[in-house]
Amino acid sequence: ALADGHAPREMAIDLTQVPDLPFEAGSYDYDAYHGAAGSNYLIPLEIVFRNRVPVGSSLRKRSAPTDHGLDRDSWPDEPVDLPETVVEFSTKYEEQDRYLSRAEADEIAGQASIGALADRAREVNRIVTEQAAEAGLTHQDGKIECLYVDGEIRIADVVGTFDESRFAYGGQQLSKEVIRQYYRRTQPEWVEVVSAAKERAKAAGVADWKSLCNREPVPLDDSVIQVARDMYCAGTNAYVGREVFDAPSLDEAMGAVRSL
Numbered sequence: 517a518l519a520d521g522h523a524p525r526e527m528a529i530d531l532t533q534v535p536d537l538p539f540e541a542g543s544y545d546y547d548a549y550h551g552a553a554g555s556n557y558l559i560p561l562e563i564v565f566r567n568r569v570p571v572g573s574s575l576r577k578r579s580a581p582t583d584h585g586l587d588r589d590s591w592p593d594e595p596v597d598l599p600e601t602v603v604e605f606s607t608k609y610e611e612q613d614r615y616l617s618r619a620e621a622d623e624i625a626g627q628a629s630i631g632a633l634a635d636r637a638r639e640v641n642r643i644v645t646e647q648a649a650e651a652g653l654t655h656q657d658g659k660i661e662c663l664y665v666d667g668e669i670r671i672a673d674v675v676g677t678f679d680e681s682r683f684a685y686g687g688q689q690l691s692k693e694v695i696r697q698y699y700r701r702t703q704p705e706w707v708e709v710v711s712a713a714k715e716r717a718k719a720a721g722v723a724d725w726k727s728l729c730n731r732e733p734v735p736l737d738d739s740v741i742q743v744a745r746d747m748y749c750a751g752t753n754a755y756v757g758r759e760v761f762d763a764p765s766l767d768e769a770m771g772a773v774r775s776l
Contacts, residue, residue, distance in 0.1 A: 523752075523760045532663040532672065533557045537609045542721030544610055550626040556665045558672055559628050560609050561621060565641040566602040568656040570595045570682060572693055575602070578615060595656065595684070601641055603634045608661065611723045612714055628664040636662060636669055644676035651754040652766075654684040678748055688770050690751050695744055698776055699733060706733045743772045 517524040535552035537560065538545040549560060569575050569584075571593060581588045585599045605621035607614045622630045640660050648655040658681030663672040674680060682691040689697070700707050709731045717725035736744075747770065749763035763769065 518756055518758055518760060521758055521760060532665065539723040544607075544723075546624050546626075553626065555627065555667075557626070557663065558608075559625050559633070559662050559664055559669075560607065561616075561625055561633070562606045562608050562613070562659045562661060563633050563637040564604045564606060564657065564659045565637045566598060566604070566657040567641065567645065568595050568597050568654065568684075570656050570684075570689065570693065572689075572697055573657065574615070575604075595687075601638060603637050605630070605633075611725055612718065626664065627667075628662070628669055632669050633662060636660065636671070640671065640675050644681060647676065648683055648755065651757065652685065653690065653751075653755065656682040656684055658682065678751055683751070685751070685754075685766060685770050688774055690747060690770065690773075694747065694773055694776070695736070695740075698736075698740065703733055706731055740776065743769075743776060747773050 517526075533553055533556055535549050535557065537549045546560070550557070566573070566575060569591065576591045581591060581596065584602060586596065605616045605618070605624075607616065607624070616624065618630060625633065637660055641655070641658065644658060645655040655676075658676065660671055660675055660680070661673040662669050664670075678691045682689065682693050684690060710725075710729055713729035714725045716728050717723070720728075722728065746763050746768075749761035750766045750769035753759050753761055753763055754766045764772075
């Protein structure tokens with residue numbers, strides 16, 4: 517479809533198993549998950565790779581610059597390039613994502629090799645980063661999900677989209693992070709309520725934090741949705757090197773993003 521200048525509307529898929537992940541007595545039962553999974557299952561991890569640390573990155577809350585070979589005591593109010601790609605693991609099916617130690621991730625992965633997952637993430641990162649560079653984009657970070665089948669690790673979801681990865685164009689964020697940061701700027705009270713609900717759920721051993729959140733966000737204005745739509749479509753046109761969507765130029769679309 518892309519070769520003909522059209523957006524793809526069909527996807528070829530294979531199926532894997534996603535067993536239930538029981539939550540009992542304040543913890544998740546991964547033994548039960550893998551007991552039901554057998555040798556064909558979605559690995560219940562997200563594998564995150566980071567080339568740059570944007571202002572909104574959770575890595576800033578969990579580590580210091582010196583942990584990653586950077587010669588500074590604190591994170592600056594601007595993106596920071598990492599000397600080497602950082603690979604991390606977080607939970608996939610828990611109500612609140614948790615970043616994991618290597619040992620925790622190894623246990624949750626079941627039969628899948630953590631080392632092999634990290635290698636696969638680095639290879640995906642290399643491909644996406646090179647493709648982005650050809651379009652004038654900077655690939656900051658991203659994630660993959662994988663499945664395990666008969667001893668083999670395969671990519672289990674899309675990669676390199678503006679939802680799975682964070683990109684920048686001319687120093688401006690180009691990803692769903694734009695809308696996340698917009699909510700934080702314009703609806704800080706809702707953001708605080710969500711954070712408080714997550715903390716209460718964690719303290720009470722409750723899986724579903726949303727059941728403790730009594731506030732909904734105000735829907736986005738149509739004008740904001742249009743800016744986001746143009747960002748995604750113009751970004752895609754640049755990323756794939758073809759005009760597959762009716763969208764403004766990337767410079768024009770990103771100018772509108774800056775004005776949000």
